[in-house]
Amino acid sequence: MPLGLLGKKLGHTRVYDSRGNVTPVTVVLAGPNRVLQVKTQGGKDGYNAVQLGFDDQKEQRLSKALLGHIKKQNGAAVKRIREFRNFSKDVKPGDIVGPTLFAAGDFIDAIGTTKGRGFEGVVKRHRFAGGDSTHGAKGWHRRAGAIGQRLFPGTVMRGMRMPGHMGQVTRTTQNLEVIQVREADNLLLIKGAIPGSEGDYVVIREAKKRPKGWKPPVSAAPMKKKAAAEKKAEAKTAEAKK
Secondary structure (H helix, E strand, O other), X not given: OOOEEEEEEEEEEEEEOOOOOEEEEEEEEOOOEEEEEEEOOOOOOOOOEEEEEEEEOOHHHOOHHHHHHHHHOOOXXXXXXXXXXXXXXXXXXXXXXXXXXXXXXXXXXXXXXXXXXXXXXXXXXXXXXXXOOOOOOXXXXXXXXXXXXXXXXXXXXXXXXXXXXXXXXXXXXXXEEEEEEEOOOOEEEEEOOOOOOOOOEEEEEEOOOOOOOOOOOOOOHHHHHHHHHHHHHHHHHHHHHO
């Protein structure tokens, strides 16, 4: 996890590019993030990591242990703390980082908690078709149907899809593109949907995988080097002719 931020999902909107094309985006408040602690491989922790804090909190609402940890690093009370291993940006405790860690065109992964749906029936939870609504079918419109076997094995198979709790689980949406970075407002405008409700906390990190068809930007350095070599060869040829 080379780079990452803690943020809060604010809502959805749309943006227009120079050609008038519309892009649906999710607005994320991605800062300010305060660096609370820096761990190093050579230190007592034994690995490289950075702890970031987000969203100010009253000190009396934190546990004594957590508040003591923050005060030891000369930090301020925050609502959320997240540790990012192998943070590629050089920071120290007390530094402030924000959405400028990313740029327009970067691909990120968004980690959040999905919306809680409560107890849901099997038709909605697992998208079962349900029973017929006509031809004399009564009372089987939203049921799963048979779930067991006959005498052998005479039990319900493990993993059978049935009604139960739906939502309120951690999910990661990968390869979302950053459309805009608004430094003054600490906002990231990200193309696509992010797990969670408006106001939920999310983690934005560099994409671990690249989207299908992605190609790295073509560097101009090899082309310049080739052009310089050709120009030098032409100069030598001209001198030889003289």
